Amino acid sequence: MTQKYQAVKGMNDVLPAESYQWEYFEGVLRKLLADYGYQNIRTPIVEGTPLFVRSIGEVTDIVEKEMYTFIDSLNGDSLTLRPEGTAGTLRAVVEHNLLYNATPKLWYMGPMYRHERPQKGRYRQFHQVGVEALGLAGPDIDAEVIAMTADLWRRLGISQFVRLEINSLGNAEERAAHREALIQYLEQHADILDEDGKRRLYTNPLRVLDTKNPALQDMADNAPRLSDYLGEESRVHYAGWKATIAALGIEFVENPRLVRGLDYYNRSVFEWVTSELGAQGTVCAGGRYDGLVEQLGGKAAPGIGFGMGMERVLLLLQDKNLLPAQRSVDVYLVNQGEGAGLYSMKLAQQLRAAGYSVVQHLGEASFKSQMKKADGSGAEFALIVGENEIQAGQVVIKALRADIVQQTVAADAVLATLASLKA
Numbered sequence: 001m002t003q004k005y006q007a008v009k010g011m012n013d014v015l016p017a018e019s020y021q022w023e024y025f026e027g028v029l030r031k032l033l034a035d036y037g038y039q040n041i042r043t044p045i046v047e048g049t050p051l052f053v054r055s056i057g058e059v060t061d062i063v064e065k066e067m068y069t070f071i072d073s074l075n076g077d078s079l080t081l082r083p084e085g086t087a088g089t090l091r092a093v094v095e096h097n098l099l100y101n102a103t104p105k106l107w108y109m110g111p112m113y114r115h116e117r118p119q120k121g122r123y124r125q126f127h128q129v130g131v132e133a134l135g136l137a138g139p140d141i142d143a144e145v146i147a148m149t150a151d152l153w154r155r156l157g158i159s160q161f162v163r164l165e166i167n168s169l170g171n172a173e174e175r176a177a178h179r180e181a182l183i184q185y186l187e188q189h190a191d192i193l194d195e196d197g198k199r200r201l202y203t204n205p206l207r208v209l210d211t212k213n214p215a216l217q218d219m220a221d222n223a224p225r226l227s228d229y230l231g232e233e234s235r236v237h238y239a240g241w242k243a244t245i246a247a248l249g250i251e252f253v254e255n256p257r258l259v260r261g262l263d264y265y266n267r268s269v270f271e272w273v274t275s276e277l278g279a280q281g282t283v284c285a286g287g288r289y290d291g292l293v294e295q296l297g298g299k300a301a302p303g304i305g306f307g308m309g310m311e312r313v314l315l316l317l318q319d320k321n322l323l324p325a326q327r328s329v330d331v332y333l334v335n336q337g338e339g340a341g342l343y344s345m346k347l348a349q350q351l352r353a354a355g356y357s358v359v360q361h362l363g364e365a366s367f368k369s370q371m372k373k374a375d376g377s378g379a380e381f382a383l384i385v386g387e388n389e390i391q392a393g394q395v396v397i398k399a400l401r402a403d404i405v406q407q408t409v410a411a412d413a414v415l416a417t418l419a420s421l422k423a
């Protein structure tokens, strides 16, 4: 028996029965992003490993255990399949000097790779759409990013299934002061910390609070709050952000424990969460990363962005039956007999040139079975060509969905007739 091959675990094929749903979702996204003035950027799927370690942070889930890293056997470089989109985008921005006299608003869409345990809403190859708005320091862009995502939920019809959680992480000094207090607090509770917690106590104490362990919730709830350590500027920024979102009529809850799993965030952070997908409830997550451009070798520039898990949004759309029906072709061309193939192919080309989508039946089959296929295709019209029609220079037009009498018209009148029937 010959070997059969299977896709890599946690990496999924998207087959036609589902790919049209992706196309619909991507179409809504492209329109939305254009409406807000974002421009597309396309960066490689593979980057040098140090880029991710440096930007995402050494002590994070992603860098500690989730990256697909390999050695380029040609030169010994360590390379990594991108686990997220911000690092590569900012690498490109710095490399090509896109911030020179400009405040670019960029978006990307594509596959990301993380070595996780596959389950519903969590895969090893998954897709994110994300934006990065660079060079703008004020809370107005933070609010516009929220407004845009809220607008997306409205356009998709899922506003009622998602909620917005926000927090402010302050700046580096404020986080350092809070960190010290937090370490002291965690040391007092070291006896109840789990493995992860003990390991992170000194390396990433904020993440200890991000625990999902129920036994640690009380401890986490009573820990020193970052909000109490925010200085004047950070507080004003946070207040400005909240006031604008509220004035736009967008509901949110403040979650003082929202810290995000990547190191580069500061000030505004947010997550859009749903309760409809079980444990994998975060559909979109992001925030401000004012130090990252400089950290990656560019001239200091503020930035804010988000990454959205496209599979999770699609799961929600499927679950709520909010996806349109699969689009079918306009015309199915039934043809049989001497010379019918070429006669029909020329006709099909004329129709396509006029804007119709057409499937011409290819291969031997009876009229009856071809008509069945025409019906199953979802096409609005069947055009029928047999030897009689060729001899008379005609085509039969049959409406498949509407109650219209079948007609036989001259071949050069097909376009006009179809147009009148559609009207």
Ligand code: ATP
Residues within 6 Å of the ligand: 084, 114, 116, 121, 122, 123, 124, 125, 126, 127, 128, 260, 261, 280, 281, 282, 283, 284, 285, 286, 307, 308, 309, 310, 311, 312
């Ligand atoms: P989680 O807490 O679910 O692991 P995260 O904090 O690791 O998420 P981010 O790095 O912020 O996620 O990525 C942004 C979004 O990408 C997530 O909110 C989620 O919607 C999606 N996402 C992240 N990891 C996966 C995955 N393995 N499979 C599918 N979607 C994912």
Ligand code: MG
Residues within 6 Å of the ligand: 061, 261
């Ligand atoms: Mg994760």
